[in-house]
Amino acid sequence: MRMGFLHLKACRAFPPLRWFLQVSPRLYVPHIALGSDERLLEFGCGAGLSSTHFNPKNYVGVDIDGKRVEFAKQINPGYAYQKISGPSLPFEYAAFDWILAIAVFHHISDADTVKILDDLSRVLKPNKSIIVVEPYLANNRLLNFWMQTIDRGQFIRSQKDYRALFERYFDVEILDHLLAPLMFSLATFRLKKKDR
Secondary structure, rough: OOHHHHHHHHHHOOOHHHHHHHHHHOHHHHHOOOOOOOOOHHHHHHHOHHHHHHHHHHHHEEOOOHHHHHHHHHHHHOEEEEOOOOOOOOOOOEEEEEEEEEEOOOHHHHHHHHHHHHHHHHEEEEEEEEEEEEEEOOOOOHOOOOOOOOHHOOOEEHHHHHHHHHHHOOEEEEEEEEEOEEEEEEEEEHHHHOOO
């Protein structure tokens, strides 16, 4: 995976970020069987660090942070990135075979998450899946304090609360867990589109 100078500098200054960038792909890459003619949307692509795990012809990344999108374009030319301005995505119905969201929803309120999930369901093809990786509140006060203080995610939820939100539109399966010693807990969810 290629990283820009600022990300390398940030990784040196903050070892948990380096660890996360090295380990996190195991939480999503094995769960996405992207066919050669299939398309993947990464919702909340940030600086595009996970895009390099996919073929550029199959990948589209979107984010609300225009600076990160521009940075992603600089460090990963050939990949498609777009700035979005709200919960409505600029794509047609059933445009994607897969959607990936890594550490996005813990920054978004329940009300806005519901709107986003509705639109993600719209752009996802029938019988296809979204892979979501999220930090979650654990039965460990120290981990929860670290996550809420350092990450600044205002809406970190328990696994049960994530499931309740996701089940409005999707069948939900928890695929994987990762407990980073003295840092945080992550879970990988598969959200399979429900027939409406």
